Every structure is written in C-alpha cells, then in structure tokens.
Amino acid sequence: MYPKVKVFLHSFLIIVIAISCQSKDTFSWNAGFSAPKHYGATGPFVEYFYQGQSIAGASSGVGINPGWEITSGGYVGGDKYKTVPDSIAVKWICGVDRYSYEGGSKLPRNKMLELFKTKAIDSYGNRQEYSLIVAGMAPGGNVTIWMQGGTGSTEICKFKTENKGVWKENDTEYNKYITEHRTISEAFKESSFFWKIHGIPYSVWEKGEKEYDYDIGFSSEEEYKFALTFYTKDGSLFQVDNKSSFLPWKYRFVSYPKNSDHLSKKKKLPVQIHIQWYSQDESRWFNGDIIMPQNLEKKINSSQFDRMIISIEKDTQDKVIGDIYLVNKSKQDKIMSFQLGVYNESLKKLMAPEYSLPKGFVFPKWEGREHLEFPELDYWQEK
Template sequence: MKIIHQLLGLGIIVLLSCNNSNTKKMENKDSFSWGSTITAPHKYPIEIHKGYLANDRQMITAYINTGISTGDWGFGNNAYAGGKTIPTKLSLIWISYADKKFYKIEAVLPKDKILALFKEGYKDKDSSHITYNDITVGLAPGGFVVIWLTGKNRSIEIAHYQAVETFVDVNEFYRNPREHTQQEFYDYYYEASLPKQTQEYIKKNGVPVNLWKEFRTKYNYRFNIHFYKADKESSERESEYVNGEKEIIRAEDLNTYQNKALPSYCRFWFSQYNAEAEFDGEEVLNAFKKISKNHPDKNIEIEAKVAFMYKTTTFTVKCEGDEIPLEKTVVRMWKN
C-alpha cells in the first residue's frame, strides 16, 4: 500500500511538473524583453512630467522627468526600464516647448498587434532573424503621439493618438529656482531650448502642428538610379522615413514600386562607392503632394543621378514628365 501511495504521489508530482512546464511555455510564448524610449522631432524639444506604461493588472514602467528630450522622430534617446509582458495602457503628461503647452494622453495600446510583431520579428542585414528591443513613444507639437516598435535597423509604427491640452503648475513641474510665473516659464524655456532656426520658422509659419500627421501619408513610389557609367546598387538599401519608420530594403525589392512613407534618409551601396542622402521632410512632402495632385493614382519616381566620378548625387521627384528637384537634400559620397 505504501508503494502504491508513493507511486501515486510521484505521478501527481510529474503531472504538476508537466502542467507547470506547459504554463511556463505558454507564458514564455507571449513574453518578450523590451525597454522603452521617449523621443520628439528634431529641434522640437519636449520634457516629461510623469506617466507610465501598464498592463491590465499593474504598472510596468514609469516615465519620470529626466530633462529635455529631442532626437530623431521614431528613434528614442531617453531610455527607461521596460518589462516582459505586453503593455495595454499608456498614461503620460509632458510639455512641448514649441507650443508652450502641456499635453496629456490616456491611451489603450493594441496589445495583439504588438505581440504579433514581437513574435514575427524580422531579418537583419546579415539575414539573421531577430525581434524588436524597445517600445518608443514619440511626442510631437500639437499633442500628436506615435508609438513604434524599434530594434536594430528597424522601426515600425504600431499606433498613433491625439493628446489633449492640460495644465500643470510650473511649481509642480519643477523647483522653479528663478520664481517664474507660468508665462515667464513658457517664454524662458522657449528661448532657451528651441534652436534659433526653429524659432525663426515658427515666427514665419507658426508651429507646424499638422506636419507629423501628414508625414504618415504613404505614396506609391520607387528610387530610379542613373549612373554616369555602368554601375548598380550592389546590395540592400538602408532607409528611414519621415513617419519615423526604418528598414533595410532587400536587393530584390530595390527597383519595385512600394506604398511607403516618404524618405528622410537613405544609404546606398554602389559597386565602388557609398552614398548617403538626408532629405528635407517638408520639401519631399510638398513635392509629392503637388505631383500626386497633378497625377492622381500614378506611380511616382525619385530619380537619383550619380554625378561624374561619384562627386555627388542629385534627386528629383518625377511623374509623367512633371519634375520637382529636391534641392535641400544633403548628400555625402565616399569610396568603399
């Protein structure tokens, strides 16, 4: 009888062990380690007041004030701890110094979409299969909010929201050593934190509160590269987009029309030279808006002409004989 009891006990232990193992496998299946980052458009600084990412049961990571944040749209530079479970809620209060306003967002995140993208992952430049590292929150003037999953050579938008204006007393926001009034605080940090170039732009055009919403518009286009002598792109192309996304375009897809956001940066690899192009987002957007209005539903090309001896490359938006040069593009060329 004692032996039977021992066997039964052993069976229960084995059964429980299997169940626990299966439970852990189920949990691990939906578990990915990630950090979180905050970013803002280049030259349009923001500063966090407070906030957090949470799931249905608990807060996962807190956002605290770590100072003024700028960066590149889509690529965070203020890093915070993350977690292993997928967040379902974003709560955040921050100030946009260009607007001189505080904003608040309370948003439900697309959990299933985030989990599916973590599981799917992507191929890196060396064709190894990896997945994302961070959940990045972008905060633009006007209270426009975008969420991306970001990783090595990859950024993809998962959601966008519109925050509401809110009020935070300057004395609650920070120690206020200069004893500023609310308006003095706004004016002082506008002058101190915004580059002069941005201040001049706002004085002339106003705060571009709709620009980052327009950057989300996708167009059907491709690059068409012309060389002064026989050459070709020798491998994949590194591409960043005005909507904050980033990817490596495989060699087999380089010449195909694709429905994508407009380029903000491209790195080209030719047989003997490399080229980098930094596009002016507003210039590219205005060119595509004008071309697509004149030629609705037509494929558009960005013609890239590589100059003699690879001294530079010029870029022109073209469609059915209509041409708009991209004169503000910054180009760098160097030999392999």
C-alpha cells in the same frame, strides 16, 4: 561527481526553471519614447500598466527630438521579462509651444500579444523579436504607440492627451532662461527655420502620414560622394548615400532596375532634403537644404511615378545647380531645380544661400502659441 560538472548542472537547472516559470504572455521588452525632429518633447515620461499595476516605464529630464518613430534613450525601469501591458500613461512639455500634456489610454493587448508571438519583419524581410514599446509625443497632445524590433516597427494605436496649460507660465526666472537660451541656441535657430518653412502640421500626428512605394536614385556627371537626409512632414527622417542609390549619369533614365535594399520599401514623402556632395578626396564640399514643392503629394497621386532622382551635372567654382525628377519606366518629370554652395574652408562659410526653394513656394501661416521673431532666412529660389 566532478565540481565543474556539478556547477554546470546547477546552472542548467536554474535556466530550465526560469524558462518554465516564464508566462506564455511574458516577453523581454523595454519602454521607450520618441518625438518629431524639430518638434521636440521636454521631460518625456511614459509608464505601462497591467490590471492597474505598473510594469515598466521610461523618463528623461531633458528635451528629445530624435525623429518621429525613432526611439530616444532615457531612464528605463521594469523587469527584463514583463507581461504585455493593457494601458499607458504619458506626460511631456511640447518643445514648440511649451504646453504641458498629460493623459493615458487603454492598449489593444490582444493585438500586441499576437505581434510578440509572430515577431517583427525588419527592412530586409527578416524576423526579429519585438523588444520595445515606444510612445511618440507630438504637438497638439498627439500620441502614437509602436512596437519595434530591430528595424521593424508596427503602429499599435493613436490617442490624444489633455492640455494642462503653459509650463511655468508665471515663473519669471524660467521665462528669462528660455529667452536667453533661444538667443544663443543653434539648435533652436535650426528648428525655427524649419517652423518658418513648414509650420506646425498638427493634423498629421492625429491622422498619420501616407506612405508611397518609391525608391531613390542619385546621379552626377562627376562621381562625387554624397549623403542625403530626407525630412518628412511628421518629423520622420531617413538617409541615403552612394553605397545604395548611385545611378551612372548616362543611365539615370535608361536603365531602370529597382533598388534592392531598404530604399525600395514604402516610405513617406520628403518636405525637405539636406544634401552633401563632395569630391572623392573630400577637398571640395557642397552643402544645402532643398525645400520640396508643396504639391509633391498631388503629383505622386496623379501619376504612376515610382522613383525620385536627385541629379547634379558637374562641379563649378562656387556653386552647382541640380534637378529633381519623378520617374517611371516610360517618362521623367522634372519637378524642381536647386542650388548648392561650395564650403569655403578659409572663410568658414557656404558660398551660396543654404536653402533652395521651388517656384511658387508659399510660407505657411504661423500657428504657434507664441509670436516668434524668426531669424532672417537666406535662400535661393527657382525662377
């Protein structure tokens, strides 16, 4: 027998033996973790067990806040093919209040086995192998577990962990470091703005956030490019650009086909939208953050709106005014206006306030453990 043939047969035999030895409840998956955007987790650790034996885990020595349900990387341990776990242990330090949380829970193993066998359905309706079991860690000690495959994600369960007290509360050096870090950190400044505007919605991580069947359109009289990032109450985020959701100005209300891709699936409502609007040659940039009306969910629930349209009429010297509508086949309801400032390259600044607030906006009461001196918020508010 030729040597190459012998090598091939030997390799083939090893593969066949490996497949035959794989248990029917053993799958290729890894452990992951997640935390809400602007409500991060420091030093996250997760470990999965089956019948009291550790089978997989993940940890990180730094803080994470990739967005709720979005998986963050870190050190991952465990074999490639693993049995489905029956329990979990987690611990982390909350990035908002520095409380240390630790605990665990039983997992619905039969449900997870069935999901591994039937596979995940991604954003485009295709089936993908589940490859991750993700632990989301949120303020208040709230944990959510998901199974994920490609862009498909299925919630498995929720549970609460025990508050172990303030991390290094009496450590003088550590407290000094935290104070100095907050003074110079742009990331902390951005998060503290978010807290000032939206507070800490503890209950949303405990109960979950409702999703709605609506799509998103963007329209402008001048066909500038655009990019939108939508932030939801629970710290999730999703993005939209001109490739999938642009509506010609004169047809923004008249023509009404549903967007065909992932933007038309069910999604949470935004509480804040970051927008960039820029000319085709990228010589002029307008930026800003739009704070959505606090009664948006009530408006959606009381009507049959199934599209949100963000519109900007035309370019001006230093700023532009835009509008947001809720739309259906028969009517459109303008819910707010917003302002964007042009970015001045020579001055390295926006020529208008970064934040736009709707009429009647009320800043929430701060519920965090520590009294924070929030930085001054420069904003434009609709009259």
